[in-house]
Amino acid sequence: MLKVWGRANSINVQKVMWTLGELGLAYERTPVGGSFGGTADPAYRAMNPNGLVPTILDGDTVLWESNAIVRYLAAKYDAGGLxxxxxxxxxxxxxxxxxxxxxxSPAMTPVFMATVRAPRNAPPPEDFSAALDKLSSQFRIIEEALSRSDYIAGTRLTIGDIAVGVFVARYLRMPITRPLLPRIEVYFARLKEHPAFRTHVMVPFGTCQEEWAALEREHG
Ligand SMILES: N[C@@H](CCC(=O)N[C@@H](CS)C(=O)NCC(=O)O)C(=O)O
Incomplete structure (x- = not known):
């Protein structure tokens, strides 16, 4: 059976889990990374020298890098579909x-760290407003793309939606001020019609570091 290593609340693990769910493939997932640790273990490093999650084992094939894993799974198990x-x-x-x-991702990280990952009541960093503006301008690019099609590259869910979708779910659920992005809102509702998206991506992430750690323990 296909094996996955990675904690459920990692955005990169979520891409892999959502893909597996879309494809209906059986898997066994081991929570690794974050407060679960394990990424520095020699056995883990032998599979993934980066010491990051996710990593998969399919038959005797080890793969790391979430986007490469999504491409591999989609091409192998759903050519012509995903x-x-x-x-x-x-x-x-x-x-x-x-x-x-x-x-x-580089635009999202500082905003995510300053809100969801920051300790409770920590003041926002000085450059937070500029970081938020930069992030919003990236989401306007997605908003514009969605004026042409229901999914990011056509009429059905494909690999690009897996990568964009996890960021949309994060952006729209972060405790921040956002511009009006009506097409992204509709797109988000459309993604939520996919059971695998609901199961693997709509994972609560808490609103501060303390909550995050507790949720991580709860959800693996
Ligand atoms: N480019 C890599 C990035 C992997 C990555 O940064 N994963 C994060 C979680 S999202 C990680 O392993 N962080 C350390 C940890 O969870 O212990 C990928 O897409 O797989």
């Missing part, structure tokens, strides 16, 4: 995976 077979359609979806990794 993995668009037409090269152009695939590129139009796949580009969002790179974009989230290189552009959206």
């Amino acid at each position: 993995w668009p077979e037409d090269p152009l359609a695939c590129g139009r979806s796949d580009r969002w995976m790179d974009w989230t990794a290189t552009t959206l």
